[in-house]
Amino acid sequence: MDSLKKVLITAPDTTKIKILNYFSEVMVDVSPAKAIEHAREALKIALELKSKKSEALALHNIGNGYYNLADYKTALSYYIKSLNIKEALGGNKKGLLVSLGSIGNVFLDQHKPDEAYRYLNQALQIAKEIKHKTGTASALIAIGTVYSEKKNFEKALDYDFQALKIFEETNNADAVATCYNNIADAYQDLKDNKKARFYVNKALAIYEKEGNVYGMALALNNLGSFNEKTGNWKRALEYYKKGLDQAKKIGANDRILASYKGISASYKKLGQFKEALAVNELYQQMNDSIYNTESSKQIAEMQARFDTEKKAREIDLLTKDKKIKENELATQRLISGSIAVGGLLVLLLAIMAIRAYVQKRKISNELAVKNEKIENAYNIIEDQHNDIKGSIRYAKRLQEAILPTVAFNKTFSGNAFVLYRPKDIVSGDFYWIEEITTQTQNKILFAAVDCTGHGVPGAFMSIVGHNLLNQAVNEHGKTKPSDILDEINIGLSETLRQSIEDSAVKDGMDIALCSLDKQGDKYLLQFAGANNPVWIVKADQPSTLIEIKGDKYPIGVFLGEELHKFNNHEIELVKGDTLYVFTDGFADQFGGKKGKKYKYKPLQQLILSIQSETMVRQHDILNRALIEWKSDLEQVDDVLIIGVRV
Template identity: 35%
Template structure:
């Protein structure tokens, strides 16, 4: 059963990712901030150029694709009719593509395949190889879902060959991901992970958040195959946050289903069922039939394990009926096998036999040896073709060098034959010296070329690393609360956030839950890339403690997050093991102006009527500290009007600078805060920034800097 859970989610996710990238991103850049009203205005204004109107209706269809695929399809049909009438083949192609995506989302794969084939015909007529590769890629997913792996591999081979030949990173990333899926489907976990990692790197370089999220889930599923459940959970939750930022319900549903699978695998059936039901609700809202099938089967599997055969049969029969309707062989296989086991348990042998026969039929058609042979053929055919091209180029080069040598030898022979012995001897001497000089020059040039190649390689590696880190910054910032959300929850406040490097180990966090506002300033172990990874884990664990587990007191939230860090990082207290975690201040503020808080290694400062009130922190991090994990202290205070609270990391007071190049120090930081209490919060932020810049001067920033100020 577990094999089904994995297959069901990753096959769906890949279809989502591929159709979005190859279809929507082919002709528009998706953005949540698109003003649909203005696009409708352009479309309805018939005085506008036809190309502007076509772009507008295409963007409208693309932006509602996952929320209302039926309407998106109707708009794409209108786009196609106008494009055909005006002879714009470019927009005919994009319209056919959008229709194919819409039908695929709605579960009509036969219609989607027909539309992608029509698109392919036009792309071939126009000689557009990029478009051909994209069309082949879309068809790969359809065939994969139908269980026709041979066709899927054939079209994947065509798409991959074109993408790599044209140096199309976007297309190559998609095809590598699909190759990973095929390997994963055949149980080749290591090869699948290799292809996913290559795909993820390209998506990060391209800034493709949707592709990153999709690949994170696929990698999470491989981690499950390798029994690395914590890594899998981390991947799923990171992907879920990205999909939430993008407003993609299908992606969120996918992540919920994946998390449910993980809990199911670990035997936590009640939690798994809750995630499956959340996923089903979102799938029903989007109307994605294939995803609905998977949700039904997953829910049915839980009821089977709980011994509730009536409910189990109810859900899995719904899945089987819908799978027959859509015509997806893999889902029919899984549903029939599950029903076979349920009927057998429920003492209904006739129905059990019927389902077993259906399962065998589907299994044999999908898992034939022909599929694995085709994969091997694809891999070796592709490598062989590349080697042949390289060998031919080398052969041509050798032929050219040989011809050049023959010409030179003939020239020397003819010259020597017409001269005197003395001239011949002199010519031989000159020729010999010339050859020595050339050899020396060649050696120098080769060495110079090697140095240049090494330099270029180092520069390319540096650029790749920098590009990856810069995209990691985008992912990290996507997980942070937006300034708008902070202003909405804490209207009279400021945020001063200056990472030392591109990415940061300091992070700020905020959630509004059950009439309370929770906000925190956190300083994770390290800065730069290691610190950023820690911050992502910390942010996810805080979300999980408050939103999913419903913990309300800050000290208890810290205790739960500490357990999460210890589990995620496998901290046992062994000698030499890093005690990673975070120093943090966490506040819970309710409408009655009651402030609850906990402080771990970092203090909290409250200034009331010109007097500074400091709460000393617990001298332990949120993470592994000692074998005896002490609880965190609960603090509570009733706020008065005008009270100002400051949360911060140690970056500001620890910054070196000034005339003697010393630390700014905590006492000077406190004096500075007291001196600016007559200022607005925006003015306070400006003063803090200016003071820091003047103090630092030309001195390098030593740590991430984070200060949050809130006036109540």
């Protein structure tokens, strides 16, 4: 997406619309508010260009954003506007299929299965007519939900399994997971808990693999529901809380509502009535905002107005058709009169009519060819979008494979934490650990690294940096932090073919690297840093924080600069002292009431205030503080904090 953002600056308006709509489609399950923002920008340009097809797509994408925010009234208004334009344009049955399916889903979430079925069945017939597999499967799974609403769970399962078969054939992982989730719901309602739990766990595994936050919230809430129905209220509470955490990440109000309801019920059954009441109040407030009577009335009015306008258009077409027929009759009378006057005039009129017909036929054929080209171009863009998304998700799995999560937990055994929140699907930040045990030394090396950029470019740099750290220690035998930084400084320059003479690009890394060596009852800490420091909180009471700053230059060779040597710092630690290394993402995050940066001083104060907590609890406090500070604003950079208690 970063590369497309650069293209967006200089691209022509027609290309900008495509890119902005693509951004909206990618972000809708991750940040619905951001998806709405991109689609509104596309709509503005489409209106300026008077491009009705682009306007319809942008309106539909805005509707998708509001749908994921559970603002069903606003979502429906945009879906109907989009559908009206598509019907007026004619010919784009794929577009009609998408709009009808989305409107049907709104009525499903409003618990109006009969209205939902009317739109979804239209969508299904169009999908079958144009042989659109994904559209057919999407309509089938939605109709399955209609039958679940009507308590006909056997028929719901029939539709769900039909949809599952098609989605598996088209390798649509997210949709397969949704099918599993709906199948689990049906089996649960049929009291077959074993099958229900089997399918919801399959759904959760796919959602986690694909990074689908909305899906994870859905599946976790379902697991809470299953445990609730089997009387395991404590386990149910755990799943509902996990579902709530995921739903809050993207503001998915319908999932948040389901989590609140389950948490309140679980607290009540566990005898924690005060907590149950507090969560129930949150549930009632959100439930009123989503499903209030006025909103339902307005949705019904929109549906009635849409049906009335559609009937008016049909009457208008019939009136025009009648006038055309009357004109044809008048023309026939004129021709008959003309025959009586003279055959020559009849012949002349016939020639003119034939010529007009040929011209009309030619124009019709040209329009058909243009429509086919437009449809092909749309399909190409859609395929490219899917390829790019798939490639980025694969890159995420590669990057996760190099992160030493298991080794980190094994080495520190609960006396440490890693707070790791990438800005995008993949990250430019990474953490690293290596334990060195020989006859002469027993050291633990660990580092927090911030590579140039974030997203895909940053991820590439992180893999380079990870390999260079391993080479410096495992192949070149470096264990002193400053020596390791000097080694990877040279290695990075060689890998990227940078030199003082020919490099004008600053590709590099900021890093905080520590070495812990236990010596009796004390520990020797060695530290070297490129731009980033280490914070040490002493075990004394009251707690004090010591900052050891890194050198003020990064890893990497840049034009006009010399290859610097890094300084090594040593300090003795005692049991109970705590170390923190980090990148700049937390401190640089915008948020709060004034939308300003968090900054380092408040972060130091926060860390000092939580020293009495366990390291696991410290992770949760820092994570919650970041989420609350950021609120609805976009995350500006990758976030990484490592805490270690000796």
